[in-house]
Amino acid sequence: MEKTQFNHLLTSQSRYLAPQALKFTRDADDAKDLIQDTLLRAILNSDKFREGTNLKGWLYTIMRNLFVNNYRKRGFHTCPIDVEEAIQLHVENMGESNMRVEGIKTSLNHLPRQYYQPFSMYLDGYKYHEITERLLVPLGTIKNRIHIARKILKQTIS
Structure with a gap:
């Protein structure tokens, strides 16, 4: 996708970020900074965006990850964002969203415990080293389990 076309799409979708940013930060100035x-971040990673991908969802995911990471940097260990709500908010069609959320929940619930726990922590925004410290499992094992969980989910959801 051409940069000018991407920037135009980005500009057109950016207005949808404000309500969610305000919901995350609960402060107008912090919400503007987050947006x-x-x-x-989207502009810097424009090469990773693929045509046909839900741009609003992609931007929302970037925003959520930035918020979670910044929240943790301040010394908090839990984040006020509900992951189920985050999944639902970034899909435009709520009927489609409900089907996706149910499919994801079902697939997640069928993961073996050894994969479920590190993968769900990773989804919640924990870094590999944080998961390692909490679960008392070597870093390589954590990375491997998250990788395997992704492969399992990709097979079951597709």
């Missing part, structure tokens, strides 16, 4: 950081 600006999100758009900057």
Whole structure:
């Protein structure tokens, strides 16, 4: 996708970020900063965006990850974002969203415990080293389990 076309799409979708940013931060100035950081990250990673992908969902995911990471950097260990709500918010069609959420929940629930726990922590925004510290499992094992969980989910959801 051409940069000018991507930037136009980005500009057109950016207005949808404001309500979610405000919901995350609960402060108008912090929400503006979060939106600006999100758009900057999107521009810097524009080469990773694939045509046909839900741009609003992609931007929302970037914003959520930035918020979670910044929240943890301040010394908090739990984040006020509900993962189920996050999944539902980034899909435009709520009927489709409900089907996807149910499919994801079902697939997640069928993961063996050894894969489920590190993968769900990873989804919640924990870094590999944080998961290692909490579960008392070597770093290589954590990375392997998250990788295997992704492969299992990809097979069951597709």
